[in-house]
Amino acid sequence: MTKITKDEVKHVAHLARLNIDEQExxxxxxxxxxxITFAEQLNELDTxxxxxxxxxxxxxxxxxxxxxxxxxxxxxxxxxxxxxxxGQVKVPTILE
Amino acid sequence: xxxxxxxxxxxxxxxxxxxxxxxxxxxxSYKRIEEVDGKVQAFLTLDEERALARAEELQQKLGSxxxxxFGMPIGVKDNIVTKELRTTAASKILGNFDPIYNATVADKxxxxxxxxxxxxxxxEFAMGSSTENSHFAKTKNPWNLDTVPGGSSGGSAxxxxxxxxxxxxxxxxxxxxxxxxxxxxxxxxxxxYGRVSRFGLIAFASSLDQIGxxxxxxxxxxxxxxxxxxxxxxxxxxxxxxxxxxxxALTGDIKGLKVAVPREYLGDGVSEEVxxxxxxALKVLEGLGATIDEVSLPHSKYGVATxxxxxxxxxxxxxxxxxxxRYGYRADNAENLIDLYKKTRAEGFGDEVKRxxxxxTYALSSGYYDAYYKKAQKVRTLIKQDFEKVFEDYxxxxxxxxxxxxxxxxxxxxxxxxxYANDILTIPVNLxxxxxxxxxxxxxxxxxxxxxxIIGKHFDESTVYRVAHAYEQAANHNMKPEL
Numbered sequence: 001m002t003k004i005t006k007d008e009v010k011h012v013a014h015l016a017r018l019n020i021d022e023q024e025x026x027x028x029x030x031x032x033x034x035x036i037t038f039a040e041q042l043n044e045l046d047t048x049x050x051x052x053x054x055x056x057x058x059x060x061x062x063x064x065x066x067x068x069x070x071x072x073x074x075x076x077x078x079x080x081x082x083x084x085x086x087g088q089v090k091v092p093t094i095l096e
Numbered sequence: 097x098x099x100x101x102x103x104x105x106x107x108x109x110x111x112x113x114x115x116x117x118x119x120x121x122x123x124x125s126y127k128r129i130e131e132v133d134g135k136v137q138a139f140l141t142l143d144e145e146r147a148l149a150r151a152e153e154l155q156q157k158l159g160s161x162x163x164x165x166f167g168m169p170i171g172v173k174d175n176i177v178t179k180e181l182r183t184t185a186a187s188k189i190l191g192n193f194d195p196i197y198n199a200t201v202a203d204k205x206x207x208x209x210x211x212x213x214x215x216x217x218x219x220e221f222a223m224g225s226s227t228e229n230s231h232f233a234k235t236k237n238p239w240n241l242d243t244v245p246g247g248s249s250g251g252s253a254x255x256x257x258x259x260x261x262x263x264x265x266x267x268x269x270x271x272x273x274x275x276x277x278x279x280x281x282x283x284x285x286x287x288x289y290g291r292v293s294r295f296g297l298i299a300f301a302s303s304l305d306q307i308g309x310x311x312x313x314x315x316x317x318x319x320x321x322x323x324x325x326x327x328x329x330x331x332x333x334x335x336x337x338x339x340x341x342x343x344x345a346l347t348g349d350i351k352g353l354k355v356a357v358p359r360e361y362l363g364d365g366v367s368e369e370v371x372x373x374x375x376x377a378l379k380v381l382e383g384l385g386a387t388i389d390e391v392s393l394p395h396s397k398y399g400v401a402t403x404x405x406x407x408x409x410x411x412x413x414x415x416x417x418x419x420x421x422r423y424g425y426r427a428d429n430a431e432n433l434i435d436l437y438k439k440t441r442a443e444g445f446g447d448e449v450k451r452x453x454x455x456x457t458y459a460l461s462s463g464y465y466d467a468y469y470k471k472a473q474k475v476r477t478l479i480k481q482d483f484e485k486v487f488e489d490y491x492x493x494x495x496x497x498x499x500x501x502x503x504x505x506x507x508x509x510x511x512x513x514x515x516y517a518n519d520i521l522t523i524p525v526n527l528x529x530x531x532x533x534x535x536x537x538x539x540x541x542x543x544x545x546x547x548x549x550i551i552g553k554h555f556d557e558s559t560v561y562r563v564a565h566a567y568e569q570a571a572n573h574n575m576k577p578e579l
Contacts, residue, residue: 009454014438015457016441016454016457017419018441018442018445018454019442028451028454032454032455035404035451035513038404039404039405040401041401042405042471042472042475050475050477051474052474054473056289056480056527057335059290059333061332062332076196077196080422082426083426089422092435093432094433
């Protein structure tokens with residue numbers, strides 16, 4: 001059984017930009033540990049010479065013509081923003 | 097007798113013979129919602145005023161040569177964005193999201209003059225198999241209100257089963273259309289990857305997600321797919337493959353058709369009554385002149401592990417966009433930008449979504465990428481090759497949709513791995529990118545629906561529909577819940 005520690009969970013949560021408390025870290029450590037252990041059954045398979053699937057239909061990149069088109073109107077773009085001012089999205093101070 | 101007991105083509109005739117109006121259809125939908133949705137809780141948002149106005153407007157335009165979907169009421173899963181109609185993906189983080197554009201499928205329904213009745217409940221961001229992970233409501237199975245409708249398109253399947261709408265759209269990443277269709281006794285198709293545009297589908301796992309139709313019968317399902325399928329310049333993964341006339345495939349004739357039955361789909365872990373219903377269905381297909389052989393999809397048992405690594409990895413990237421800045425929920429009292437992200441996401445996402453984001457972040461993180469993500473991509477190749485090999489010699493693969501009928505609400509919610517095992521028979525289909533349908537296959541001893549899954553080759557929805565329709569007509573289950 002692969003053990004995932006509370007500290008590992010806190011690290012992953014930080015990478016994923018999620019606040020978690022001690023109690024949650026403990027719960028998720030147990031659950032992620034059993035899911036990862038379950039996933040390790042894939043190691044039964046020899047995949048040395050198997051190509052990973054990158055696209056299920058073997059598609060090639062699709063390119064469109066590089067033609068300018070109209071953007072969205074500003075009031076539409078801001079319609080769902082939680083906070084905005086003077087036509088711009090407002091966020092907390094980034095630079096001290 | 098409800099108007100929605102009629103097939104789509106019959107409703108179309110009734111409209112043109114002026115025996116009913118479009119407003120009758122729309123009102124039938126809202127009347128039924130009024131009667132039963134307090135119990136079923138399939139809908140998150142209704143659009144009654146606009147739907148009735150649209151019904152009046154379309155009635156004026158009614159001529160003689162409208163398309164089949166003209167004036168037809170439809171429900172849409174709440175991860176498909178609909179312009180100026182609240183779209184939440186059943187998440188608190190999008191609780192007030194009011195889209196400024198339509199998903200391509202929503203545009204296509206609008207151009208076909210279908211009328212959107214409202215938005216349907218689901219597991220948050222389509223992560224779940226019971227619709228219990230919705231932030232807003234727990235949808236009930238119309239066949240037994242103590243059981244789940246399945247998920248993640250639980251609202252879409254329950255609404256059709258309960259007669260609230262005759263048709264709906266769902267989305268399927270690992271079984272999210274077929275499993276709830278099976279649990280609710282309706283018809284649900286996951287198209288070939290790339291068959292239907294994903295533009296405007298709130299992304300969960302982009303290499304697996306597909307939108308598809310849920311209906312009471314196979315013929316209606318074929319009509320609906322035809323309306324939403326096709327290449328879309330806004331989705332570079334949509335395929336440049338001609339959309340055939342699917343209804344012309346519904347001949348009832350499957351003589352000489354070669355049916356493969358994977359032994360892994362009738363093995364341990366699949367309940368005896370489910371196996372029995374498949375054996376009976378195979379007799380029906382044999383009676384219609386199909387040949388049945390047992391085959392093997394040897395890597396099936398690795399599907400669930402492969403799926404959870406890949407879909408969670410993709411989800412961890414896709415859901416990074418929900419940061420509280422440009423749209424959606426934003427937490428109060430953040431000290432700085434990072435704190436704002438972390439608080440917003442901690443308060444905005446439910447537990448299952450957090451679990452998968454963390455699993456995906458872990459599988460993609462430095463030092464683990466090769467062991468988990470890349471390994472799973474390689475096993476995906478093996479699973480895909482299993483299908484390719486069988487399809488060299490056979491037209492369709494047939495088996496159950498789910499290992500058991502619907503389970504009780506609350507029964508599996510605390511155990512992620514047990515919940516994930518529900519999708520053991522549907523997941524390989526998404527990993528291989530092939531189309532699959534669930535059609536009703538009778539009732540369990542406890543009176544709950546069972547589903548038959550029919551899987552086809554890439555872009556061969558026609559054959560899938562042909563077999564599903566022939567089975568449906570011959571078996572004649574005619575299932576409808578009492579509510």
